[in-house]
Amino acid sequence: MSDSRVGLTVTHRRYVPYAHAHYAGNLVDGAYALGLFGDVATEVCIRTDGDEGLFASYADVQFLAAVRAGDVVEVTATVVRVGTRSRTIDFVARVVCRGRPERGGSAAEVLAEPVVAVTATGTVVVPGAA
Template identity: 65%
Template sequence: MSLYEGFSVTHRRYVPRSHAHYGGDLVDGAYGLGLFGDVATELLIHTDADEGLFAGYSSVEFVAPIQAGDVIEATATLVRIGNRSREIEFEARVVCRSAPLRGPSAADVLDPPLVVTRARGTVVAPKAAD
């Protein structure tokens, strides 16, 4: 197990067109929060050998839109360790974005990646077995 502040986990995922919810191929903000739940689960498996439970967010910022055709990465970084609570900072970034004006399958790598969502939340790990 790696229980130390600064430990992080990153996931990448393609956002399919079927996830577009609004005009302009926009995806709802909850999509990024779902990714944060997944990456927090893996982080807790590494740190506590358990999936843990999400207690809540203390802050959420929707910085830029997520669009269908994006490749998005979500990172969870452990910033505070309590007895059972773990405070985590989250950031979601678009690393590739579709470019439909150039063609139906055209896309670009974004350098630097575009930050789309930031959050801070608390997860709870079960009490360690004696």
């Protein structure tokens, strides 16, 4: 019997402010995406279990492309396994819009094809049934 929570997908979008630029070229650090994964995982836990849950671990984190200040990042979490108290979630962070400061201080564009920037698998835990 399969669990109806498997396959649940939650998506958040966030503008990356210039205050988060950490490196040359307005790059943000990789931890920024991990923080977004934590936020979307919280909503997954609320939807699946009525509790915010706690992040237990990340596995196979892949930093594939840059995230820059001025980007709009779409983060998707999909439940791939449901245990007694644990949930395994696949994460993808995609850049869907990108700032274009070379064209002007506030120039930006919607990307024709989103850029996959970070992927990961994570495990969250929720309280046991009372």
